[in-house]
Amino acid sequence: EKNEVENTVYELLIGETTIEECIQKEVFENLDIISSNINLAAAEIELTGFEEKEFILKKAVDQVRADYDFIIIDCPPSLNTLTINAMLVPIQCEYYALEGLSQLMNTVELVRDRLNPNLEIEGVVFTMYDARTNLSLQVVENVKANLDQKIYKTIIPRNVRL
Numbered sequence: 001e002k003n004e005v006e007n008t009v010y011e012l013l014i015g016e017t018t019i020e021e022c023i024q025k026e027v028f029e030n031l032d033i034i035s036s037n038i039n040l041a042a043a044e045i046e047l048t049g050f051e052e053k054e055f056i057l058k059k060a061v062d063q064v065r066a067d068y069d070f071i072i073i074d075c076p077p078s079l080n081t082l083t084i085n086a087m088l089v090p091i092q093c094e095y096y097a098l099e100g101l102s103q104l105m106n107t108v109e110l111v112r113d114r115l116n117p118n119l120e121i122e123g124v125v126f127t128m129y130d131a132r133t134n135l136s137l138q139v140v141e142n143v144k145a146n147l148d149q150k151i152y153k154t155i156i157p158r159n160v161r162l
Helices: 009-013 038-046 053-067 081-086 095-114 134-146
Strands: 024-028 031-033 124-129 151-157
Touching (some): 009 038, 009 053, 124 134
């Protein structure tokens, strides 16, 4: 129950806890998680004035990086401090995702210029793919044609059950 978790990514970002205290071990076999809840929405405001706020998550993850094969960060669908901390962006297979992609590329360049010259886009993951529509296929083809990035083979389909 996410609202009963004491130490979430929110407490981590605002410096009230360590990453080790946030990790919930073996939620499923070989899967640890750090929960979030509605409090995370306030982090953007609370981080105003923090030194190097764009690197809080990176510094925390660096402490446990060697313990994991993969670290996946689920971001809000916006370009704010939280997203810049993670800089991992899935692409929805929908029309407006293409418009957001050019804004994302501009943001990546700004982050490179002002905060992290080593920032690289590891690759592109397509989400909410609907094989029944031409739009999903067009988005994938458009991104492949216009974005010089690695495209992961795994495509996450739209699932109404979720």
